[in-house]
Amino acid sequence: ACLQVDSRGSPLIDSFEIDVVPCIRINPGEKPFTAADRTPLHTDFVKSRLGQRNTEVRLLKAFFKAIGVYGAEIRVQGFSGYVSELLVIHYGSFTDTVKAMSRWSVKRVFIDMTGAYNERDAIRKFKSPVIIIDPVDPNRNAAASISRETLAMAIAAAKEFIKNPRIDFFLSNHARPKPLRVLPTVILRIPYPNGTSPDVVWGEVKRLMATLIKNLRELDFRIIRSMSWSDDKSIILLMLTLEQLELPPYELHKGPYVDSEAVENFVRKYVNDPSVIGPFIRGSRWYVIRSRKILNAIDAIKHIIPMVSLKNLKNSISRVEYITIKSLDDLTTLSPNERGVVEEFIYARPWWLT
Template structure:
C-alpha cells in the first residue's frame, strides 16, 4: 500500500473529528470559566486534546491552574485541591485525589475524564516541580507542529499503540505522547521517521533545540544509560524517553524497519492473542520445565508495583544463575487479585559439582588458595579441580528456600512480604488474561 493511501486510511480510523475537538474545548472552557471567575486564576489547556494530537475517543481534559510564582508550596496544594473540588461540584462530576509531586483532583464530568492540576506559572528555566513544565511543552508543540504534522502524531500514536509501545508508565515503559510530538517535529512526518528510525543504534540522540551540544560532560553522563535520548526542548537536563526500556527501543526500531519495507494497515491493527488452554498445554510440552508461583497482589499503584516486580525478577534470576540453573525464559503477570511469576528453567542438576581451578604452572599462591577452599581436589589436564556437592540440585527447592528470605535477596519489602505467602500452581491455572499473557511470552498465536 502506498504511503498516501495508508495515511488516509489510518486517519479515518484513528484521527479525531472536528466535532470531538470542539466538544473537548467547550468542556475545558466551562472548567476554566469557573476557575477564573471564582478564584481569579488563569488556566492552561494541556494534553493532546488541546494540541489536536489526540486519537479519536480520547476523552481526557487536562486543566492546569496557573498560580503566581510567589505562591507558597503549601498554599498551592491547599488552594489547588479546593479549586478542583469546587469545579467537580459545580459541574456535577465525581472526583478523587491523586498524587504526583503534589496532590491534584481527577474525575469524570459528563463522561469525560478531567484532571485539574495546580502548577506554578514560571519560566521554563525556573520550574519548581515537574508539572510546571507542561504549559511550556504545550507551547513548544503549538509552535513547532503544523496541521499535517499533528495528524502524523496521531498516526505515530496509533502505530505505537498497536505495537504495545505507547505509554510512558512504568508498566509499559514505552513512548509518551509528548515524545511522539517531538519525533514528528524533528523528522517532519511519520514516513520520514520510519525511514530514519530503522537505522538508529544503541546511542541515538535527538535534540531539537541543540541543548546537548552545550551540556557539560556531567549532564551527558546523566543520560549515558538510556538507549534513546530525546532531550526535552524546554529542559536540557531531562530525557523525555528515560523510561523507555531497552527491549521496547529495539522493538520500535524493528517495527520501523518492517513498516518501511512494506507499509500497510497490519501495523495499525491490534493483534489479539486468542489461544485455548489446550493450545498452551501443547506448546508447553515443547519447552523446558516450568515453575509457576503466585501470591496476592500488592496494594500499591502500578508505577510502584511494576518496578518492584522487575527488581524482584532480577534478584530471582540471579539466584538461579548463581546456583548453575539455566533459565530459558521468565516473566511476571500482575492481575486484579494475583501476581504470577514463571520460570522456564533447568529443573534438576547433578548433586556433584566440579569446580575449575587455576593451571598448575608456577601458580602456587592461587593453587594454595583454591586448595584451602575445597577438600577433594585433583588434576585434570593442566588445571586443578575440586569435587563438591551442590547446595541445591532441585530448582523448585531452591526457589522455595529463597522465598523464605526474599528480603535478603534485595526484593523490595512490600513484595517480599507477599512472596512469603506464595504457592506453586500449574502453568495453565489462572484467568484468561494470564493465559493470554503466557501465550505472548511463549510467542504463540491462536492461528498456528
C-alpha cells in the same frame, strides 16, 4: 461536563476517571520544582511546532501501542506521548518517523532540536540508549525512560512495517496463535498489593525479577526467557522459562589457579571430604565435583526471594503461588485471562512478525 467523586474518592468527569496533578507555573529556562511543572511548557512548545500534524502523532502513538512500547511508566519503559510528539515534529510525519526508526542504531539514538549538545557530550551526560534533548529543558533527556530492549522492539517493528505495512499496526487487539509446544516454565502468581501505585509496584517487580535471574544463573539454572505481567489490580505474574527445572545432583566446582595463594585453603577444605570427587587439576586450576545444595528451580526461587528488599510486595510475596508448566495440558489450570498472557509468553514471537 459533570464533576463527580467515586466511592474511592477518585475524581470523575462524565464517568471517566481523571488524575488531578498540581504544578507550579514557571517560565521557559526556569528550573522546575517537580516534573509536572514542565507540562504546560511542553504543551505550549508542541502547539507552536506541531501545526496540523495531530493525526500524524495519533498514528505514531497507535503504532507504539500496537507493538507494546507506548508509555514511559516503569512496566513499559517505552515512548511517552511527549516523545511521540517530538519525533513527529523532528521527522515531519508518521511515515518519515517510522522510516527513520527503521534506520536507527540499537546502540544509540541522538536527537537535539535545541543545538545545545554535540552527540559525544550528550552521551557522556545522559548515558541512555535514546537521547532526545527536551526543547523546554535542555538539561533533561525526554527519552530517558526508553530501555534498550524497547528500542530494539521499535526498530524491528518499524522495519517490518516498512516492508509490509498493514492496518494491524494501528490496532490494540490482535489474534495470537496458540503455542504448539512448551519449554519448562515456572510462574509466580503474586497478589497485587492494594492501594499501591503501579510505578511503585513495578519498581519492586523489576528488582525481584532481576535478582531471581542473577541468582538462578549463579546456581547453574539456565534462563531462556523471562517476563513480568500484571493487571495492576489483583494479580502479578512472574514467568521464567528455563532449560530444565531439575539440575543434576553434582556440580563441577572451580577452584583457584595452581599458582594462587588460595590453593592451600581450597585443597585443605576438600582433600579429606568424602562427599566430593577430587581435588584435581584441569588446565591450570584446581577443581572438585561436589553435591549440589539446591536441585529444583522452585526451591531455588524460594531460597532467593528473602534476599530481595521488598516493601510494598512484602505481604504479597508471602502468599505467592508457584505454577510449573511442563506441557500444554498444564495451561488448563490457569484462568482464561492468565492463560492468554502465559500463552503469549510461551509463544514468544511478536504478533507482527510474519
